[in-house]
Amino acid sequence: xxxxxxxNVAIQTTERFSLxxxxxxxxxxxxxxxxxxxxxxxxxxxxxxxxxxxGYLNSPGEMRAAQYGAEFMQLMRCYGNGVVYLANxxxxxxxxxxxxxxxxxxxDTVLALDPSLMWAPxxxxxxxxIAGPGNNALQIHGTGMIALTTPGTPLVMKVTPQAEVFxxxxxxxxxxxxxxxxxxxxxNAQGVWRRRxxxxxxxxxxxxxxxxxxxxxxxxxxxxxIQHGGGxxxxxxxxxxxxxxxxxxxxxxxxxxxxxxxxPHYPPQGPYQR
Numbered sequence: 001x002x003x004x005x006x007x008n009v010a011i012q013t014t015e016r017f018s019l020x021x022x023x024x025x026x027x028x029x030x031x032x033x034x035x036x037x038x039x040x041x042x043x044x045x046x047x048x049x050x051x052x053x054x055g056y057l058n059s060p061g062e063m064r065a066a067q068y069g070a071e072f073m074q075l076m077r078c079y080g081n082g083v084v085y086l087a088n089x090x091x092x093x094x095x096x097x098x099x100x101x102x103x104x105x106x107x108d109t110v111l112a113l114d115p116s117l118m119w120a121p122x123x124x125x126x127x128x129x130i131a132g133p134g135n136n137a138l139q140i141h142g143t144g145m146i147a148l149t150t151p152g153t154p155l156v157m158k159v160t161p162q163a164e165v166f167x168x169x170x171x172x173x174x175x176x177x178x179x180x181x182x183x184x185x186x187x188n189a190q191g192v193w194r195r196r197x198x199x200x201x202x203x204x205x206x207x208x209x210x211x212x213x214x215x216x217x218x219x220x221x222x223x224x225x226i227q228h229g230g231g232x233x234x235x236x237x238x239x240x241x242x243x244x245x246x247x248x249x250x251x252x253x254x255x256x257x258x259x260x261x262x263x264p265h266y267p268p269q270g271p272y273q274r
Contacts, residue, residue, distance in 0.1 A: 008021065010026075010048075010083075010085075011026065013026070013028075014028075015028070016028050016030075016034055016145065017095055017112075017145045017147065019093060019095070020085060022092050022093065023087055023090050023091065023092060023093060024045065024085055024086070024087045024093070025085065025086040025087065025093050025111060025112060025147050026083060026084075026085055027039075027078070027083065027084050027085075027086065027112060028082075028083050029049070029051060029078065029079065029080055029081060029082055029083070029084065030081060031080065031081035034114075035079050035080060035081065036077060036078065036079040036115050037077075037078050037079075037084070037112055037113075037114065037115070038056060038073075038075045038076070038077060038078075038112065038113050038114075038115050039075065039076055039078050039084070039086050039111065039112040040073070040074065040075065040076075040086070040088055040110060040111050040112065041074045041075060041076050042076075043076075043086040043087060043088050043111060043112070044076075044078065044084055044085070044086060045085050045086065045087045046084075046085040047078075047082055047083060047084040047085060048082050048083045049080065049081050049082020049083060050080045050081050050082050051078055051079070051080040051081075051082040051083075051084050052078075052079055052080050053076055053077065053078055054076065054077045054079070055076060055077070056075040056076055056077050073107045073110050073119070073138065074107075077115075086111055086112055086147070087111075088111055088149050091149035091150060091151050092149065092150050092151070092152060092153060092154075093111060093147055093148070093149055094147070094148045094149070094150065094154070094214075095145060095146075095147055096145070096146045096147075096148060096174075097144075097145055098117065098140070098141065098142060098143055098144055098145075098146065099143055100142065100143050101141065101176075101177065102139055102140065102141030102142075102176075102177030102178075103139070103140050103141070103146065103174055103175070103176065103177055104122060104137050104138065104139050104140075104174065104175050104176075104177050104179075105137060105138055105140060105146075105148065105173065105174040106137060106138075106172070106173060106174070107137070107138050109148045109149055109150065109173050109174065110138075110140075110146065110147070110148060110149075111147040111148065111149045112146070112147045113140065113144065113145065113146040113147065114144030114145050114146070115144075116142060116143065116144045117140055117141070117142040117143075117144045117146065118140070118141055118142050119138050119139060119140040119141070120138070120139055121137070121138060121139075122137055122138070122139045139177055141177060148173065148174060148214070150173055150214075150216040150217070151216060151217065151218050152216065152217040152218065153217060154173060154214050154215055154216050154217065155214070155215040155216075155217070156212055156213070156214050156215075157212065157213045157215065158211075158212055159175075159176070159179055159207045159208070159209060159210065159211050159212065159213060160210060161208075161209065161210060164206055164207065164208050165206070165207045165213055166184070166204050166205070166206050166207075167204065167205050167206075167207065167213055167215050168203075168204060168205075168215075168219055169183065169203040169204055169205045170203075170219035171215050171216050171217075171218070171219045172205050172213065172214075172215060173214040173215060173216045174213075174214045175207060175211060175212065175213040175214065176209075176210075176211025176212050176213075177211075178209055178210065178211055179207045179208065179209040179210075179211045179213070180207070180208040180209050181205050181206070181207060181208075182205070182206045182208070183203055183204070183205060183206075184203070184204045184205075184206055
């Protein structure tokens with residue numbers, strides 16, 4: 001049998017993290033050395049050898065924090081002796097080596113990481129939820145490898161004390177942990193219902209300090225532009241009079257949620273403790 005497909009056979013390397021191609025990550029597991037890797041749930045596309053998969057459970061503190069809006073990675077454990085191949089929606093994969101330093105990322109961009117790394121949620125200065133990292137991001141720090149994904153080839157920009165960098169908040173992927181971030185929007189009171197007037201641009205993240213920022217080549221759709229049968233925020237052509245949320249006396253009848261007889265759910269009280 002002959003075909004150009006056979007140019008894509010599995011590579012052979014002694015590296016723990018390596019790219020089979022720009023969209024498939026190869027991770028070697030050695031029972032005597034590094035037998036485990038943490039990966040995005042459902043990201044395995046193939047494996048060889050004696051590799052097993054198990055769920056990764058967040059700590060009680062993390063689960064309590066998640067009820068208050070903190071975001072955490074949805075992970076699985078891959079362990080054993082063999083090679084596992086990981087991918088996510090044919091996105092491009094980028095390997096980053098941390099050497100006792102840190103990186104702040106959107107949790108949706110993480111494909112795999114060494115279990116020796118540590119992470120914690122960090123809050124961004126934002127007055128409304130944005131796409132991408134939203135109001136929260138993850139700070140990953142320590143020594144080890146991490147694989148990030150982006151749709152297409154990203155742009156990496158250097159930040160210096162003399163050169164502040166501005167990035168569309170819906171396109172920010174990752175940045176050096178030591179950078180100071182600030183949310184900005186050139187929107188006045190008259191233009192609050194429009195994203196930056198008629199330009200279609202909205203919230204920006206400004207980065208100050210010394211480090212790097214990774215920007216993906218597409219913007220995640222922010223929540224305030226999701227269409228619900230008309231305009232943003234569920235408004236139709238006649239504004240609130242034609243919104244798709246319903247409401248007493250509205251054109252779509254009363255709201256039937258929560259269902260009759262449903263018991264309200266209240267999150268537990270108390271500070272976030274990990």
